[in-house]
Amino acid sequence: MSPVSVVGVSHLTAPVEIRERFAFTPAEAEAVLGGLRAGSEVEEAVLLSTCNRTEVYVCPGGNERVQDAAERVLSDKAGEVVGGTKQYLYRHDGEASVRHLYRVAGGLASLILGEAEIQGQVKDAYELAGGNPATPPLAGPVLHRLFQSALSAGGRIRSTTPIGEGAASVASVAVELARKIFGSLEGRQVMILGAGTTAELVVEALRRDGIRGLVVSNRTYERASELASRLSGHAVHFDEMPFELAKTDILIASTAAPHPLVTRDGFRHAREGSPSRPLLILDLAIPRDVEPEVGHEANVFLYNVDDLHEILDDNLLKRRESVPEAEAIVEEYARDFLRWYGSRGVVPVIRSLRQRWDDVRQRELERLWQKLSHASADDRDAVEAFSKQLLNKLLHDPTKRLKQGVGNGRGVEFIDAVRYLHDLEAVEADRSEASGPGDDDEAEVDE
Amino acid sequence: MTHAVALLLYIGSLILWFRSLLSGGRGRGPGIAFGLAAAGVAAHVVALARFTAEYGQLPLNGLAPSLSTVALIIGIGLVATLGLGEGRRVGIVLVPVVILLEVVAVSLGIEPATELLDFQGAWFVFHVTLAFAGLGGLAVAFASGLLYLVQLHELTAKRMGRLFQFTPPLATLDRLGRTGLVAGFITFTLALALGWLWTVSFRQSFDQSNPKVVWAIMCWLIFVVAFGVRVGGGVKERRSALASVVGFSLIVVTYLGLRMVSSQGGFFL
Numbered sequence: 090m091s092p093v094s095v096v097g098v099s100h101l102t103a104p105v106e107i108r109e110r111f112a113f114t115p116a117e118a119e120a121v122l123g124g125l126r127a128g129s130e131v132e133e134a135v136l137l138s139t140c141n142r143t144e145v146y147v148c149p150g151g152n153e154r155v156q157d158a159a160e161r162v163l164s165d166k167a168g169e170v171v172g173g174t175k176q177y178l179y180r181h182d183g184e185a186s187v188r189h190l191y192r193v194a195g196g197l198a199s200l201i202l203g204e205a206e207i208q209g210q211v212k213d214a215y216e217l218a219g220g221n222p223a224t225p226p227l228a229g230p231v232l233h234r235l236f237q238s239a240l241s242a243g244g245r246i247r248s249t250t251p252i253g254e255g256a257a258s259v260a261s262v263a264v265e266l267a268r269k270i271f272g273s274l275e276g277r278q279v280m281i282l283g284a285g286t287t288a289e290l291v292v293e294a295l296r297r298d299g300i301r302g303l304v305v306s307n308r309t310y311e312r313a314s315e316l317a318s319r320l321s322g323h324a325v326h327f328d329e330m331p332f333e334l335a336k337t338d339i340l341i342a343s344t345a346a347p348h349p350l351v352t353r354d355g356f357r358h359a360r361e362g363s364p365s366r367p368l369l370i371l372d373l374a375i376p377r378d379v380e381p382e383v384g385h386e387a388n389v390f391l392y393n394v395d396d397l398h399e400i401l402d403d404n405l406l407k408r409r410e411s412v413p414e415a416e417a418i419v420e421e422y423a424r425d426f427l428r429w430y431g432s433r434g435v436v437p438v439i440r441s442l443r444q445r446w447d448d449v450r451q452r453e454l455e456r457l458w459q460k461l462s463h464a465s466a467d468d469r470d471a472v473e474a475f476s477k478q479l480l481n482k483l484l485h486d487p488t489k490r491l492k493q494g495v496g497n498g499r500g501v502e503f504i505d506a507v508r509y510l511h512d513l514e515a516v517e518a519d520r521s522e523a524s525g526p527g528d529d530d531e532a533e534v535d536e
Numbered sequence: 537m538t539h540a541v542a543l544l545l546y547i548g549s550l551i552l553w554f555r556s557l558l559s560g561g562r563g564r565g566p567g568i569a570f571g572l573a574a575a576g577v578a579a580h581v582v583a584l585a586r587f588t589a590e591y592g593q594l595p596l597n598g599l600a601p602s603l604s605t606v607a608l609i610i611g612i613g614l615v616a617t618l619g620l621g622e623g624r625r626v627g628i629v630l631v632p633v634v635i636l637l638e639v640v641a642v643s644l645g646i647e648p649a650t651e652l653l654d655f656q657g658a659w660f661v662f663h664v665t666l667a668f669a670g671l672g673g674l675a676v677a678f679a680s681g682l683l684y685l686v687q688l689h690e691l692t693a694k695r696m697g698r699l700f701q702f703t704p705p706l707a708t709l710d711r712l713g714r715t716g717l718v719a720g721f722i723t724f725t726l727a728l729a730l731g732w733l734w735t736v737s738f739r740q741s742f743d744q745s746n747p748k749v750v751w752a753i754m755c756w757l758i759f760v761v762a763f764g765v766r767v768g769g770g771v772k773e774r775r776s777a778l779a780s781v782v783g784f785s786l787i788v789v790t791y792l793g794l795r796m797v798s799s800q801g802g803f804f805l
Contacts, residue, residue, distance in 0.1 A: 248563050255696055265696065269687060272622075272705035365772055367706065387771045396694045404696065 091150030091183035091501070092231055092430045095190065096159040099142035100200045103177035110167040111143040115217055121162050122218060122227045129158040133229035135236060136162075137193070137214040139207065141200045146190065148231045150182050183501070187426055190235060191419040194243035196252060203252035203408045208243045211236065230433075235426060242422035250411040250418070255404030259287055259397050260294035263371055267295060267339055270367055270390060277338040278302040282330065282350060284316045285343030287373050292320055295339065304337070306330045307344070331359035340370045342378035353382040360386075371397070431500015438504050439488055441513040446484065448516075450476050538583035539604070539642050545576030546611075546635045553628040560701030561625065570614075570624045573631055577611040580638070583646075584608060591648040596664040598649030600641040607637035609672035613716070617676075622704035623712050629679035659734045666727035667752070671787075673720020674755070677762065678784035680713035681777035688774060710773040713780055714766075721759040728756055747794045754790060758783035 098111050113121065118136040125131050125145075133148035143166075145159040164174040181189045189198070194211045196203040215236035218228040228236065247253045256262040267274055277300045281288050284307055292303060303322030306329070307313035313324035325333055334340065334356070344350060351370075360366070365388050372379045372393045384391030392400075454476060458469065487507070494503035508514065549572035556565035584604060587595050595601030614630045617623050683703050690700040703709075731752070762783055765775035 251560070251562075254560055254562065254701070262696070266691070269691065269700065269703075269705045270707065272707040272711075388773075390691055392694065400694065400696050 093146055093148050093186050094150040094156045094182045095144050095146045095186040096156055096178060096180050097142060097144030098177050102179055107177055111163055113138040119217055125158055125162055126227060131155050131158055133232045134227050135214055135218040135232050139210045156180055188419055188423045190239045191242045191422050194239040195246035195415055197415055201257045205253050212240055238422055238426050242418055246415045246418050250414045252408050252411045252415050255407055257404055260290045262397055262400055263291045264294045264298055267369055270369055275299040276301055278336050279339045280304045280333055280337040282306055282342040282378060283344030284312050285373060288341045288343040291341050304333050334359040335362055343373040344378050349378055349380045351379040351383055353380050356383045427501055431495040434504050435491055435495050435500060438507055441516045442511055445511055445513060445516045446480055450480050538579055542576045542579035542583055543638055545572050545579055546631055549573040549576060550631045557702045560698035566625055570627055573627050574615050577615050580608045580611060593648055594661060600644035600646045603637045604641035604646055606668050606671055607634045609668045610634050610675045613672045613676040623708045625704050626679040626683060629682050633675055663727050663730040666723045670720045670724025670727055673716045674784050676716030677713045677780035680709045681780035684709040684777035713777060717762050724756055728752055751790060751794055755787055
């Protein structure tokens with residue numbers, strides 16, 4: 090009895106050119122999930138699609154046909170892939186799939202360890218599967234519980250461990266440095282020297298934090314103009330750069346020039362009017378665009394590529410050190426979920442177990458009365474009572490242990506064992522035929 | 537009893553500030569630490585109000601009541617940073633100062649002074665309250681300056697550890713330090729002016745060798761220097777932060793020195 094399965098592709102199994110073929114828009118995901126539930130044994134489904142992973146979570150778990158159906162969703166989306174899609178896909182089932190989702194939500198399975206964006210993406214995927222009032226919810230009780238619990242685990246991992254601490258990309262280091270120098274970035278002026286991709290990413294990150302004015306300067310005015318229009322800034326000719334420097338708060342240099350473009354003398358001359366205005370310089374170029382001596386000027390905070398990478402390495406090391414702590418939280422939440430899931434199944438199993446052996450008892454008694462036809466009514470009552478008492482005694486300990494198993498997180502394992510050892514499938518099939526659909530037992534067992 | 541409650545709240549706040557520092561200021565730690573400090577200030581207000589009601593005088597005369605009042609004013613200075621976001625983290629410096637002053641006051645016994653002063657009534661109340669407010673402003677500037685220097689050091693050392701994460705932005709600290717200095721300078725100058733006016737009006741003489749007078753003039757000069765260093769080029773924010781830290785420390789050291797050598801200790805502060 091497995092709660093859930095997951096089929097997916099991620100940065101660990103496929104390069105970006107393959108991953109991007111599996112990417113779903115929210116509308117596509119909704120349509121595909123609806124189809125998945127309609128045409129298969131899939132009872133519940135959630136599709137998570139981010140730039141680093143696409144995964145389909147399906148219920149019930151432990152069912153290969155359900156997993157195949159989920160895999161088809163992904164393969165259909167990717168289309169023709171050399172060598173087939175199977176080589177890039179992974180499957181997890183039962184406890185492994187539960188732990189997998191908790192690790193994903195906690196950022197433990199992310200390309201950048203501990204990144205926070207995944208929490209929002211898991212939330213979006215979950216809401217998409219249950220959030221459209223016009224269609225029946227795609228996530229049912231099991232996936233609702235699983236995703237809510239995963240979001241809670243992710244939140245706790247981020248708030249109680251340092252896994253998300255410290256910036257993990259050049260862009261986020263830049264934002265953090267700028268915040269610690271200027272406080273609010275509202276209204277700050279940024280200048281890009283050159284037209285590197287990293288510089289562009291940094292500007293986008295700074296823009297999310299409120300910077301407004303952006304100036305782009307490059308030796309080739311056309312390239313500056315092109316980048317400026319893409320980033321909603323304005324381009325200036327290279328010889329105007331010193332004039333703009335006087336008004337700049339954050340300078341990002343990333344040209345391919347073979348020698349420094351910002352020298353100490355030039356810098357002093359440019360900043361004559363505002364010598365003590367704080368200036369953050371991120372020199373992302375190799376060779377460097379800014380003379381190191383500029384960093385000794387008053388209120389100038391100069392960071393070159395090595396400085397930034399040293400900060401990043403340090404932050405990532407701290408994040409890695411917090412993994413065991415985060416894994417312990419994953420384990421705690423996984424145990425809780427499996428306990429809950431086990432409790433959902435234990436009541437019907439106990440009922441089936443009793444019914445199974447009560448049927449045996451009654452059949453054996455009938456056989457006995459055929460042999461002992463002379464037995465009086467009192468004798469029959471006494472034997473009947475004895476047989477019931479014996480059955481109760483025999484089933485008491487297994488029932489108790491089964492409930493305890495649910496309490497300590499081994500419910501699923503015990504339930505599977507009991508169902509197998511006592512051959513309960515037939516009893517459950519009879520009962521479901523007798524009771525009809527929708528009469529599911531979901532009572533929880535309180536220990 | 538109420539002083540003990542205030543002290544406990546301040547100590548609880550200090551513990552949380554240090555825990556927040558160890559976690560790089562993540563989570564709700566700084567907010568709770570600030571809340572506890574604010575609760576401590578509220579209890580402190582109640583304690584001094586009860587003193588006033590019980591003895592029929594404001595806690596401005598005598599060493600222990602005065603120290604407790606200065607501690608309260610510094611606490612109020614911290615509460616005033618409520619809207620400053622990360623700027624509230626100056627609490628990690630201000631709360632220990634408050635605790636130190638309050639512990640000394642409580643150990644001495646917060647009781648009214650038995651000696652009567654010539655200088656009393658509204659003149660005295662305004663003079664002392666404004667002087668204490670001036671010291672409170674300088675304490676806020678000291679806390680901001682200290683954290684400014686710490687953050688500047690982290691930025692120039694190119695470290696982004698927990699100290700960097702916890703410490704507020706340079707711009708916020710500079711603004712807060714400047715506000716503390718301006719408020720402190722204005723109130724302290726008014727306090728000195730009131731004291732001088734009273735002296736020339738009622739005593740017709742000005743005892744320049746009085747340690748209280750020497751100390752007050754030194755405090756005022758420190759304010760002037762802390763402002764003066766903001767003029768000119770270079771990193772004026774750094775100079776101002778340094779002046780606030782050195783100035784406040786100098787005031788405390790000089791005060792302790794004067795108390796040890798002065799025969800007029802009973803009425804000094």
